[in-house]
Amino acid sequence: MERVAIIGVSQTKYTQNNPLSFAELVYQVTTAALEDAGITISDIDNVVSVSSDFWDGRTISSMAISDASGAYGKDITTVEGDGTFGALYGLMRTLSGSFDTTLVVAHHKGTESNMRGITNTAFDPLVERKLGLDAISSAALQARRYMTKYGLKEEQFALVSVKNHGNAMRNPLALFPMEITVEDVMNSRRIADPLKLLDCSPVTDGAAAVILATEHAAKKLVPPQKCVWVKGVGHCADAFRLGDRDLADTRALTAAAKRAYSMAGIQDPGREIDLAEVYDAFSYMETLWLEGLGICPEGMACEHLERGRFDFTGPLPVNPSGGRLSSHPVQVAGLAELVECVLQLRGEAGDRQVEGARTALAHGVNGMCGQSHCVWILGK
Amino acid sequence: MGKRVGIVGVGQTHHASQRLDASGVELIAEAVTRALDDAEITIKDIDAVVIGNMDHFENINYVDMWAVDGLGAVMKPVFKVTTGGTTGTTIAACAFYTVASGLFDVVLAVGWEKNSESDTQAAVATCANPVLERDFFAGAIGPLATEYSMYMKAYGATEEDAAIVAARERNNALNNPYAHVRQAVTVEDVLKSPMLSYPIKFLDMCPRSDGACAVIFAVEEKAKKLCPRPAWIHASVVRHDYTHFGDLEWTFMPTLERASAEAYKLAGITNPLKEFDVAELYLPASTCGVKWMDSLWFCDHGEAPKLIRKGVFDMDGELPVNPSGGVICTNPIGATGLIRVGEAAWQIMGRAGARQVENVRRALVTGFGGCSWSDVIILGADLP
Numbered sequence: 001m002e003r004v005a006i007i008g009v010s011q012t013k014y015t016q017n018n019p020l021s022f023a024e025l026v027y028q029v030t031t032a033a034l035e036d037a038g039i040t041i042s043d044i045d046n047v048v049s050v051s052s053d054f055w056d057g058r059t060i061s062s063m064a065i066s067d068a069s070g071a072y073g074k075d076i077t078t079v080e081g082d083g084t085f086g087a088l089y090g091l092m093r094t095l096s097g098s099f100d101t102t103l104v105v106a107h108h109k110g111t112e113s114n115m116r117g118i119t120n121t122a123f124d125p126l127v128e129r130k131l132g133l134d135a136i137s138s139a140a141l142q143a144r145r146y147m148t149k150y151g152l153k154e155e156q157f158a159l160v161s162v163k164n165h166g167n168a169m170r171n172p173l174a175l176f177p178m179e180i181t182v183e184d185v186m187n188s189r190r191i192a193d194p195l196k197l198l199d200c201s202p203v204t205d206g207a208a209a210v211i212l213a214t215e216h217a218a219k220k221l222v223p224p225q226k227c228v229w230v231k232g233v234g235h236c237a238d239a240f241r242l243g244d245r246d247l248a249d250t251r252a253l254t255a256a257a258k259r260a261y262s263m264a265g266i267q268d269p270g271r272e273i274d275l276a277e278v279y280d281a282f283s284y285m286e287t288l289w290l291e292g293l294g295i296c297p298e299g300m301a302c303e304h305l306e307r308g309r310f311d312f313t314g315p316l317p318v319n320p321s322g323g324r325l326s327s328h329p330v331q332v333a334g335l336a337e338l339v340e341c342v343l344q345l346r347g348e349a350g351d352r353q354v355e356g357a358r359t360a361l362a363h364g365v366n367g368m369c370g371q372s373h374c375v376w377i378l379g380k
Numbered sequence: 381m382g383k384r385v386g387i388v389g390v391g392q393t394h395h396a397s398q399r400l401d402a403s404g405v406e407l408i409a410e411a412v413t414r415a416l417d418d419a420e421i422t423i424k425d426i427d428a429v430v431i432g433n434m435d436h437f438e439n440i441n442y443v444d445m446w447a448v449d450g451l452g453a454v455m456k457p458v459f460k461v462t463t464g465g466t467t468g469t470t471i472a473a474c475a476f477y478t479v480a481s482g483l484f485d486v487v488l489a490v491g492w493e494k495n496s497e498s499d500t501q502a503a504v505a506t507c508a509n510p511v512l513e514r515d516f517f518a519g520a521i522g523p524l525a526t527e528y529s530m531y532m533k534a535y536g537a538t539e540e541d542a543a544i545v546a547a548r549e550r551n552n553a554l555n556n557p558y559a560h561v562r563q564a565v566t567v568e569d570v571l572k573s574p575m576l577s578y579p580i581k582f583l584d585m586c587p588r589s590d591g592a593c594a595v596i597f598a599v600e601e602k603a604k605k606l607c608p609r610p611a612w613i614h615a616s617v618v619r620h621d622y623t624h625f626g627d628l629e630w631t632f633m634p635t636l637e638r639a640s641a642e643a644y645k646l647a648g649i650t651n652p653l654k655e656f657d658v659a660e661l662y663l664p665a666s667t668c669g670v671k672w673m674d675s676l677w678f679c680d681h682g683e684a685p686k687l688i689r690k691g692v693f694d695m696d697g698e699l700p701v702n703p704s705g706g707v708i709c710t711n712p713i714g715a716t717g718l719i720r721v722g723e724a725a726w727q728i729m730g731r732a733g734a735r736q737v738e739n740v741r742r743a744l745v746t747g748f749g750g751c752s753w754s755d756v757i758i759l760g761a762d763l764p
Contacts, residue, residue, distance in 0.1 A: 053435035060464035060507040095481035097382025121441040367445030
């Protein structure tokens, strides 16, 4: 793969009931990403928006934000899914020889959406939808299967929530920075057994933007310290129906990660990656995905977590931003992870800076219970 | 530099107003299986998949996930793109860039829609701004009626000019076994059909169809091995306009002018009317088949009716437009643009059956959607 750099990033503060419209959010992050890179909209060749008609409650949802993303008169397209997939298409377009610079922008207003209704429509309309399955109830099934397969306990998952909300205390953009204990998580309201309120990510509003550039354009447009390089990326989907999968088997993630690692020349991800932003929509997902990513053996991530391996001060900090458990703007989330990784690799992550970070992993999810995954490796 | 990319296989369903025999996933599987057969490969040869449709028509969220069984995408890389009417050409562009990037060698592009399960016009209406424009630009017909009214006023074009286009395309569809509407009509039939929204009448307008289309894109080395005469991608260009209908130019199509000008430049086309051998254009109404000919640089503004009356775009004319019967005969919306790409590829491959135009070396494809967005794709028999 030819070298592609991320040359500009931005994200909003993550909030609830944000009074800004979709277009205003997109305008805000587009402008800020251009400022971050020190370039103007005329330096941007094309735009990828990450929009969803379901979450936006509007057909051709990208229509509402194309002006705001500076796409007038430009080549623009839309990916529907997590921001990591939008960025992946941005990368492909940048590598295709047709474009030198690509703006990828995502927006989400969870507090204007009906999360349970919208995620219910991700299930088969004839059978599964009528059972009332949604993002939370299906995640509960997955958590239970994961616990059963490896003999794990709810208290172990609770520790993910404690760690990530604690990490959010160092992130001024996070929605829910909190100092909490395992007991607090265990005593929080039970939503769908075994998941409790503090095992679940919050409904969130926000936006993020990333600017990709070919090596040639990056060198022309920005100083070298702004550039963070794409080292590898991989994506893969598993079966649709929950019953067709072993929900504790992360083979699609493993395949996606394998591809990303091989492109990046990574042989031992647990040692070579300095920090990871992993898609913790629910507490148990962080440990399950860490196993799928090959960072720990199957069934062992909770034990490694308890030993402090993934703490902010540990050998492999996971979700130093506070993760999705602290701010979860769907679709934006994976793009926000890329933004976080870029800030970390530039050394601009403020109080949440991981010392000496040279290689970072970002991970996005599409579909229910992690049906599809997108894994990114970024480097200095 | 990016890789050169060719189309090596095309498949589509037999489109209909209601395909009660097949679910959405089964429609997708039908198109995918036919594309694999057309390319003489199996699903194992596919490295990555791209899919698209319009969410609110069938109310399936995360369609790329729901469709994996039909796509053959279990344990494969897949994601979804969607841009309204342009979705089909957006999918083709995505597959093109995916291969051109060098990340994947053989990519399956799939578009589908099952409009019989949707309230299409109600869903389309929600694309307009809810406060300012939704009430009077509800559905797809209103804006198209507005633009042709303005074109008629500006240049003296007539309802009959559009009716000639409608009759031409509907009669072309008689040669296309996959077309949804296959009915011989006269110009008079069109003019006498019920008025939908002045000046657009029933036979001027596209239907809403059930159907799917699959097109297989391959990197140069593989395309040469897989296909005796691949359809090479010479250009793919998209241009957008402002968000609000009220901000748009109505007597011509600025996005189509800009997109086609750029695409012609990339493909080295200086006289499109002469240099293209066939065109598969996204014309959602016959009126667009008049007005938009200007914006493709076939003639000066307002001159399109003359070319149409001379038969320039007929099957035996200088540049046959929509031998397939086009969008007004077949419109599974998320697939519609991709069908244009597939039909144009078949014309180059020489696989277009009774609708084949002789010796096609260069084909023009367009997509239309959103608030007058334009996609232009150019295919060629020669390497780009």
